[in-house]
Amino acid sequence: MSDKKYIYYTDYHSAIGPLTVAATQKGICAVQFGDKTQTLPSLKAWSKKQHIPGHMVEDKAPFMEAVYQLEEYFSHHRQTFDLPFDLYGTSFQKVVWNALSDIPYGETRSYKQIAAAIGAPKAVRAIGGANNKNPLPILLPCHRVIGNNGNMVGYGGGIDKKVYLLRLEGAISKVSS
Structure with a gap:
């Protein structure tokens, strides 16, 4: 098993425009407004500032449930989210x-x-x-x-x-x- 850590990210095209969603192995750690071409530099800077170890990897697979729940939310079928989060802050x-x-x-x-x-x-x-x-x-x-x-x-x-x-x-x- 590898000791490498990753920060996964993907674009999600929502009703309010593109979003970039990022996650560690523990859970969703960031949602930024804009697609990856707009947000990747700030996402990298944010993860560095938060001391989140890991290599940035684009991969839709870790976000299937998050995308499903966002789709439900934007189509009036979900009021709360049931996702693992990995929060960084004070x-x-x-x-x-x-x-x-x-x-x-x-x-x-x-x-x-x-x-x-x-x-x-x-x-x-x-x-x-x-x-x-x-x-x-x-x-x-x-x-x-x-x-x-x-x-x-x-x-x-x-x-x-x-x-x-x-x-x-x-x-x-x-x-x-």
Whole structure:
């Protein structure tokens, strides 16, 4: 058996445009907006910064279940994801990212509500920073986080993608667009 480690990646053509999905042997570690020609340099830089050992290998096979679940999500047949994740970030970021999974499909929460939910009511800005670093958009639904006043605020893929995802989930009528 080889001791070599790999970071697998593939393109997925979603309803909101191309995505690059990456995984280690432990699970999905990154989702980036754009196809591999756009995202591979930043994916390599991100994996180096996170000290993720491994050679980058393009391979669709490790992503069959992830692609299947994304297809179900985009066709209104899935509300949560049941995939192994391999999260890289600070302890605080991981707490925030796990809290994102607690936001029900079709609902939104403000940064302030997330801060209260994790027991850090004064950490609203830090919540925003952690949300911005979410390596698994869509899978860990940071698109469900909105401004305290109900307005759309930043999203790594762009506000248009955030609006699309909230509309897909039926939450758009509950927030300003």
